[in-house]
Amino acid sequence: MCPDCGAEIVTDATTAATFCVFCHNPTIIPARLSGEYRPSRVIPFKISKEAAQKAFKDWCRKKPLVPAEFKSRPQMEKITGMYLPFWLHDCLASGTLHANAQKIRRWRSGSYEYTETRYFQLFRDGDMRFAGVPADGSSKMDDNMMDLLEPYDYDQMVDFSMSYLSGYLAEKYDVDKDIVWPRIKERVANDTITQLMSTARGYDSIQVTHKEVRIKSKQVHYTLLPVWMLIYKHGDKKYLFAMNGQTGKVVGNLPISFGRVAAWFGGIAAAVFATIFTIMGVIL
Amino acid sequence: MKKLFVLVIVMLFLLLNALPGFGQVVLDTGLKVYDYADLFTREEEDALMEKAQRIASEKRMDVVVVTTDDTYGKSSMDYADDFFDYNGFGYGPGYDGVLLLIDIGDRMAWISTHGKGLRVFSDSRIDNILDKMEGHLKNDRFYKAADVFLDRVDYYLLSGFKKSVKHIPVYLVISVVVAGISVGVMASHNKGRKTVTADTYLDRESVRLRDNRDIYIRTSVTKRDISSSSGSSGGRSSTHRSSSGRSHGGGGRSF
Incomplete structure (x- = not known):
């Protein structure tokens, strides 16, 4: 029930805040934001709707293969701001890394080229802390x-x-924090190894012979993060445009217009052909 | 005295006769193919003649094929140059032309260039032609070798534009590949790119390395002979002066 005009509000099982379709008043469903569903933290929107629309337009302009109707004004009106549930994990990671590494030096003397290879063994073992590794819920x-x-x-x-x-x-979230944990773990493990690898400097090649990471999750924060979104149907496929509501970073899978692909392909091929033909005509 | 004079004349005549080019002053320069070593069959000779005459008239450049089993003590180069000069080959004021000598006595092939031919047939192009002929010469397929020579000459005498036309299929393939990659890159840009790195969520202060050892094991040194690699001569044409005083280019190879 809309608290303002009394109309029935139809929502998804996971909707926690929406608009009344009749009076356009914002409506919050408190039950879906309390108890275990109460977020501990939130990052507020920093990008206005107008800014989001402009960003969408600028973004589309740089994508030559997108169908024209996707960039149209009514399409842009549908951009909506949404708080999405994320699990932010604080982790402790301990990593062990063993590797073989080589330094290579080449020089010429007389009619010979010499290659000197120095072989090393690297041992790394260390602890580090990661804060707020996110996974969408x-x-x-x-x-x-x-x-x-x-x-x-x-x-x-x-x-x-x-x-x-x-x-x-x-x-509200519908994927529990335990379910996203494997994804977080894999990510942290990779980052830990990368971190340990970054301490091995000055080698021309490195081969990892042994790696091991142990991860402990210290804390999980249920957090709402701001996203501008646009869902677009092209044919029977759904495409999503999404924008970080705080930083303005844009992602999305865009539909591709085959007409445009063909036109660009033909144009580039013709231009390349003409260029080679002319250049080779002068050279030969 | 008179007898001596006659004897000298006769001797001179015999000597001149022994040298091709002097004795055969009335050589028909329109034939283009002179098979003194008899390496071609009648039909092969006709085919080569026809081709050489066509190229010569189309490109305004004399094209000559000579075979011999005896160069009368001359080097292949001198024989080829003299054959060209003293028989009156070459078109225009610069005596433009190119000549292939197959010297079966020394098993040597020599390509001699003259006038404009000097510029067209750079050292690297002559090398290229000889490369293509070498296999045929080694296996005594002389007709095939001469035919290859004529084809390459024909090709190099095309203008750059016309040569370019011959390579259209290659250009088409390159164009399609480049366009395909470009459109592929454009399509991939329709997706977002990852902007987090391994240290985005890392607390830098917290990194503690318990073990941080780089242990030196051993050194190995290998050496490689690089003396054989030398640069090629690009578009240069090296020249020499023949007994007639004219300038020639060319190159040869034994087979």
Whole structure:
């Protein structure tokens, strides 16, 4: 029920904040934001709707293969601001790395080229802490797409309050923190190894012979992060445009117009052909 | 005295006769193919003649094929140059032309260039022609070798534009590949790019290395002979002066 005009509001099972279709008043469903569903923190929107629309337009302009109708004005009107549920994990990682490494030096003397290879063995073992590694907690959203929206600036993160949701849509999580844990673990493990590798400098090649990472999750924060979104249907496929509502970073899978692909392909091929033909005519 | 004079004349005549080019002053320069060593069959000779005459008239450049089993003590180069000069080959004031000598006595092939031919047939191009002929010469396929020579001459005498036309299929393939890659890159830009790195969420202060050892094991040194690699001569044409005083280019190879 809309608290303003009394109309029935139809929502998804995961919708936590929406608009009344009749009076357009923002509506929050408190039950979906309390108890275990109460977010501990939130990053408020920093990008206005107008700025988001402009960014969308600029972005489309740089994509020559997108169909024209995708860039149209009515399409842009549909951009909506939404708070999406994320799990932010603080982790402790211990990593062990063994590797073989070589330094190679080449020089000439007389009619010979000499190659000197010096062989080393590297041992690394260390601890490090990762803070706020995010994983999206909404099954509606594509995980990889959400990963691409990163990073958010956690300095602007504040304690959660209902008042931030006013005027935006909001979702509650439907993927539990234990379910996203393997994804987090894999990510942290890779980052730990990369970190240890970065301490091995000055080698021309490195081969890892042994690696091992142990990870402990110290804390998980249920956090709402701001995203501008646009869902677009082209044929029977759905495409998503999403924008980090804090930093303005844009991701999305865009539809591709085959007409445009063909035109660009033909144009480039013709230009390349003409260029080679002319250049070779002069050279030969 | 008179007898001596006659004897000298006769001797001179015999000597001159022994040298091709002097004795055969009335050589028909329109034939283009002179098979003194008899390496071609009648039909092969006709085919080569026809081709050489066509190229010569189309390109305004004399094209000559000579075979011999005896160079009368001359080097292949001198024999080829003299054959060209003293028989009156060459078109225009610069005596433009190119001549292939197959010297079966020394098993040597020599390409001699004259006038404009000097510029067209650079050292690297002559090398290229000889490369293509070498296999045929080694296996005594002389007709095939001469035919290859004529084809390459024909090709090099095309203008750059016309040569370019011959390579259209290659250009087409390159164009299609480049366009395909470009459109592929454009399409891939329709997706987002990852902007987080391994240290985005890392607390830099927290990194503690318990073990950080680089242990030197051993050194190995290998050496490689690089003396054989030398640069090629690009578009240069090296020249020499023949007994007639004219300038010639050319190159040869034994087979």
